[in-house]
Amino acid sequence: MISFILQHAPALCLATPLLFAFLTPLADKAGSRVRKAFVFLGILLTALTVFTLAQNVILQGARVYTMGASSPALTLPSGMTLPVRIILEIDAFSALMASLALLVAFFAVVYSFRFMKGNSLGKFYSLFFVMLAGLIGLVFTGDLFTLFVFFEILSISSVALVAYWYKRKKSVEAAFKYLLISSVASLCLLFSIGLLYGEYGLLNIAALAASMRLSFVTMVALGLLLAAFSMKAGAAPMHYWLPDAYGEAPTPITVMLGIATLSSLYALLRVLFTLFGSFSLLPVAGWVLICLGVVSMFVGVTMALKQDDIKRLIAYTAVSQAGFIFVGVGVGLATINSPALFSAFGENALKGGLFHLVNHGIYEALLFFSAGAVIYATGKRRLSSLSGLARKMPFTTVFFLVGAMAIAGIPPMNGFASKILIYESVYRFNPLLTVLALVVSVLTAVPFVKAFSSAFLGPEMAEFKKTKEVPMGMLLGMAVLAVIAVLFGLLPGLVVETIIAPAVNALASQAAYVGVVL
Amino acid sequence: MELIPFLGAALLFGIGLFALVFKRNLIKIAMGLSIIDSGVNLFLIALGYRSNGIAPIFTTAPVSNAQAAATMVLPAPQALTLTSIVIGLAVSALMLSLAVLLFKHYGSADARKIRGLRE
Numbered sequence: 001m002i003s004f005i006l007q008h009a010p011a012l013c014l015a016t017p018l019l020f021a022f023l024t025p026l027a028d029k030a031g032s033r034v035r036k037a038f039v040f041l042g043i044l045l046t047a048l049t050v051f052t053l054a055q056n057v058i059l060q061g062a063r064v065y066t067m068g069a070s071s072p073a074l075t076l077p078s079g080m081t082l083p084v085r086i087i088l089e090i091d092a093f094s095a096l097m098a099s100l101a102l103l104v105a106f107f108a109v110v111y112s113f114r115f116m117k118g119n120s121l122g123k124f125y126s127l128f129f130v131m132l133a134g135l136i137g138l139v140f141t142g143d144l145f146t147l148f149v150f151f152e153i154l155s156i157s158s159v160a161l162v163a164y165w166y167k168r169k170k171s172v173e174a175a176f177k178y179l180l181i182s183s184v185a186s187l188c189l190l191f192s193i194g195l196l197y198g199e200y201g202l203l204n205i206a207a208l209a210a211s212m213r214l215s216f217v218t219m220v221a222l223g224l225l226l227a228a229f230s231m232k233a234g235a236a237p238m239h240y241w242l243p244d245a246y247g248e249a250p251t252p253i254t255v256m257l258g259i260a261t262l263s264s265l266y267a268l269l270r271v272l273f274t275l276f277g278s279f280s281l282l283p284v285a286g287w288v289l290i291c292l293g294v295v296s297m298f299v300g301v302t303m304a305l306k307q308d309d310i311k312r313l314i315a316y317t318a319v320s321q322a323g324f325i326f327v328g329v330g331v332g333l334a335t336i337n338s339p340a341l342f343s344a345f346g347e348n349a350l351k352g353g354l355f356h357l358v359n360h361g362i363y364e365a366l367l368f369f370s371a372g373a374v375i376y377a378t379g380k381r382r383l384s385s386l387s388g389l390a391r392k393m394p395f396t397t398v399f400f401l402v403g404a405m406a407i408a409g410i411p412p413m414n415g416f417a418s419k420i421l422i423y424e425s426v427y428r429f430n431p432l433l434t435v436l437a438l439v440v441s442v443l444t445a446v447p448f449v450k451a452f453s454s455a456f457l458g459p460e461m462a463e464f465k466k467t468k469e470v471p472m473g474m475l476l477g478m479a480v481l482a483v484i485a486v487l488f489g490l491l492p493g494l495v496v497e498t499i500i501a502p503a504v505n506a507l508a509s510q511a512a513y514v515g516v517v518l
Numbered sequence: 519m520e521l522i523p524f525l526g527a528a529l530l531f532g533i534g535l536f537a538l539v540f541k542r543n544l545i546k547i548a549m550g551l552s553i554i555d556s557g558v559n560l561f562l563i564a565l566g567y568r569s570n571g572i573a574p575i576f577t578t579a580p581v582s583n584a585q586a587a588a589t590m591v592l593p594a595p596q597a598l599t600l601t602s603i604v605i606g607l608a609v610s611a612l613m614l615s616l617a618v619l620l621f622k623h624y625g626s627a628d629a630r631k632i633r634g635l636r637e
Contacts, residue, residue: 145598152605169623170634176616183551183609191558198565244635
């Protein structure tokens with residue numbers, strides 16, 4: 001039984017959330033208790049399958065799953081020289097990304113049990129599971145067209161979830177913007193897939209990577225892919241949808257949108273490192289990422305300074321933190337063609353970038369959970385109308401403080417550990433970038449000092465006399481994420497060695513990815 | 519003659535992009551997106567087209583593989599296009615329903631008057 005599950009885990013990771021997505025409305029008919037139990041079972045099963053698979057992949061190396069083949073490992077059936085079937089390929093980087101997604105999604109579900117109120121929650125969880133299937137598929141897929149399909153599944157379900165409170169006009173407006181940017185991004189993606197198919201007659205990422213050559217059409221496709229994924233990853237100047245969508249979505253969905261944004265970043269890295277990994281022009285692409293990163297860092301943090309809405313403030317700093325990831329992986333990409341530079345500092349920059357990606361996923365979720373707790377308890381989201389909540393909500397205060405310290409890169413939090421790795425390695429590539437990153441990191445503390453002092457410190461207001469700490473279910477997720485944030489900050493060496501280094505190796509060695517399929 | 523579908527696709531793409539960038543009416547924006555979608559779909563179909571080719575159906579395929587490769591229309595782009603049409607329908611439906619909701623909230627379908635998030 002266990003070996004059967006392990007053998008078919010990649011397919012089960014997709015099948016489980018889809019099954020629960022379409023059965024949840026049925027469970028909803030039996031009342032809210034049954035629905036909660038059912039949804040909890042669904043997310044638990046999905047999370048366990050993904051974690052088991054991820055552990056297996058990190059210990060034993062990348063693996064493939066061929067859909068519809070007599071044996072999942074049979075990528076080239078009946079004497080074919082090129083793969084024609086839909087193939088899922090999971091390496092250490094996809095395993096890392098999927099585990100992060102499921103960790104956050106699990107607590108988002110637990111959080112939503114108390115946070116979300118109303119009668120039609122069956123639909124909410126249905127869409128949530130569809131979104132989860134889109135996320136996992138996007139991360140696990142081994143061919144470009146399936147990537148497009150999962151990208152669209154993810155976009156459509158997350159747009160519907162942003163507009164879940166459709167009676168609030170701002171939610172609908174944010175959803176419309178998000179849908180517009182997602183559709184343009186996915187049409188760019190589809191167009192570039194068409195170009196690549198016309199040029200090479202292939203859709204499988206590994207097979208395409210093996211036959212990639214420098215040509216005009218390929219360059220156009222690369223440019224379109226870069227534009228499509230960085231749009232969805234919220235890089236400035238195409239970030240404007242992000243604070244709207246993050247700010248107006250229900251909080252559990254805001255947290256999931258953060259993960260969706262990071263998974264677009266995953267797709268971008270997968271395409272750049274794996275698909276175009278043998279290109280001599282990668283340093284140019286690396287510099288594009290670095291420039292996007294620097295612009296995002298500054299735009300995000302300066303816009304965050306003047307926000308009054310607590311969730312929009314966090315969303316803008318999320319744009320700025322994504323800039324750090326872009327800079328880290330950009331330096332890795334710019335040096336990947338020269339082994340000496342790559343082993344000297346490029347690899348560390350890439351490690352820093354991916355470590356920051358994981359940390360960002362964790363503290364961003366923590367911050368949004370605590371902001372959501374404040375909104376849940378007080379019904380207010382403007383910092384100017386909040387005050388003195390530390391006495392009423394001590395746990396939320398502590399968790400928000402942990403998240404704020406992590407995002408500002410203050411030791412001993414995880415944000416510090418990954419930022420220091422980025423500073424050190426990027427300094428040897430170009431000292432100016434480190435200086436810019438340090439300035440932004442210091443600036444990041446400012447909006448959080450403002451948010452913390454105006455919401456949690458200060459005199460107690462009469463209207464918050466009856467405000468209480470949020471229920472256990474909501475605190476649980478925050479507590480676990482806060483503990484992880486501190487642990488990752490205290491034991492960075494161990495974390496980097498066990499989970500980040502395999503992902504970096506998987507990303508940097510294109511031949512290994514190709515070899516598993518061909 | 520082979521070039522005409524590609525020119526058509528480029529034209530559709532251009533018209534759609536124009537609508538997306540310069541039009542302020544939500545319905546027209548949705549239409550622009552739909553037109554770009556059609557352009558991309560046309561591009562995909564044109565990629566796999568062979569003039570005087572035959573449909574890629576197993577029972578009607580020529581006996582030799584070389585002959586089949588030379589005369590049959592490529593099936594993969596058609597499968598892609600079908601999938602993409604279905605997805606495009608979902609996107610259009612969602613976008614139009616959001617436009618209807620926005621019209622109900624703001625009493626206008628003009629993107630310049632929908633500014634709840636900019637206040």
